[in-house]
Amino acid sequence: MQLSKSSQYAIRILSYMANHKDSKVMTATELSEKLDIPYKFLTKIMTDIVKAQLVISIRGRDGGYAFAREPSEILINDILEIFHDAIEDEQCVLGIGFCNGITKCALHDQWMEPKMLMQKMFRESTLEKIAGQGCKI
Amino acid sequence: MQLSKSSQYAIRILSYMANHKDSKVMTATELSEKLDIPYKFLTKIMTDIVKAQLVISIRGRDGGYAFAREPSEILINDILEIFHDAIEDEQCVLGIGFCNGITKCALHDQWMEPKMLMQKMFRESTLEKIAGQGCKI
DNA sequence: TTCAATTACTACTTATGGGTAGAAATTAAA
DNA sequence: TTTAATTTCTACCCATAAGTAGTAATTGAA
Ligand code: SF4
Ligand code: SF4
Numbered sequence: 001m002q003l004s005k006s007s008q009y010a011i012r013i014l015s016y017m018a019n020h021k022d023s024k025v026m027t028a029t030e031l032s033e034k035l036d037i038p039y040k041f042l043t044k045i046m047t048d049i050v051k052a053q054l055v056i057s058i059r060g061r062d063g064g065y066a067f068a069r070e071p072s073e074i075l076i077n078d079i080l081e082i083f084h085d086a087i088e089d090e091q092c093v094l095g096i097g098f099c100n101g102i103t104k105c106a107l108h109d110q111w112m113e114p115k116m117l118m119q120k121m122f123r124e125s126t127l128e129k130i131a132g133q134g135c136k137i
Numbered sequence: 138m139q140l141s142k143s144s145q146y147a148i149r150i151l152s153y154m155a156n157h158k159d160s161k162v163m164t165a166t167e168l169s170e171k172l173d174i175p176y177k178f179l180t181k182i183m184t185d186i187v188k189a190q191l192v193i194s195i196r197g198r199d200g201g202y203a204f205a206r207e208p209s210e211i212l213i214n215d216i217l218e219i220f221h222d223a224i225e226d227e228q229c230v231l232g233i234g235f236c237n238g239i240t241k242c243a244l245h246d247q248w249m250e251p252k253m254l255m256q257k258m259f260r261e262s263t264l265e266k267i268a269g270q271g272c273k274i
Numbered sequence: 275t276t277c278a279a280t281t282a283c284t285a286c287t288t289a290t291g292g293g294t295a296g297a298a299a300t301t302a303a304a
Numbered sequence: 305t306t307t308a309a310t311t312t313c314t315a316c317c318c319a320t321a322a323g324t325a326g327t328a329a330t331t332g333a334a
Contacts, residue, residue, distance in 0.1 A: 061307095063311065118230075178322070299311080
């Protein structure tokens, strides 16, 4: 019942970057140190995020990472999708899924509401909104 | 964002047993076949559930598993605790946890509500209630 | 007592997520 | 052109979850 480390790290990294928009690019070394994320793991994750076109990477000296689009245009859900961690509509708390209306279990109806709230949280929260609240993570 | 297979299977097994209270004991073979759960994995899980004293086991001929207490006295959360899958009060959607009120992130407040709903779902749903609704899983 | 039916135990294998190592590619500046 | 600072790529290693195999222990009945 938790996000994968990759998603957790990714959210923290991009939140941190959104909170420091003054510095145009941030290096993997800085992010790794400030956020206490293993350097090698961080660069692996960042490569995925670059491929998903949420950020761009600048290689070579004075290189680093910068946003490809405005943080106001990036949703938490965009990050989760990269790591296959987004909550699907059919996703079942028991991992069975696709029960029809007749055979559904007693947990089904109770699962709908928290699921929708989490989907809403992920699908409507932008990085800018998070940064705006002075996120310290 | 999903329960472990062990928890998923355990909920399904005990729900099935609660739905068939007429037959006093159920064998691992029957449960495995009816619920399509690998036999060897099922017996491993059941041993844990027996140790947690939710069910008793009867060894030898005509043996099997039976409830140690009434299904009305067993909560989903009791099952989740066996496999360390229960949602703790401090549990954080980002896996960081223990943020104080000042440094909390923007997701924190939005996380509270779905978390509480899930805790409520697990802590207040009894096996009997589930069985009463004709659970087919 | 012997047998067959059962769970429990020990130990292994496989799959996946998390993490690491080293070298290659790229780039700005000296 | 050389160098140092950076990301990227390929290939691993480690820990944990998921699943399997074989055998021991238990028990009711023939
Ligand atoms: S009815 Fe129960 S098992 Fe089926 S999809 Fe809904 S929550 Fe999952
Ligand atoms: S403030 Fe954010 S990171 Fe901290 S415990 Fe709450 S949800 Fe997790």
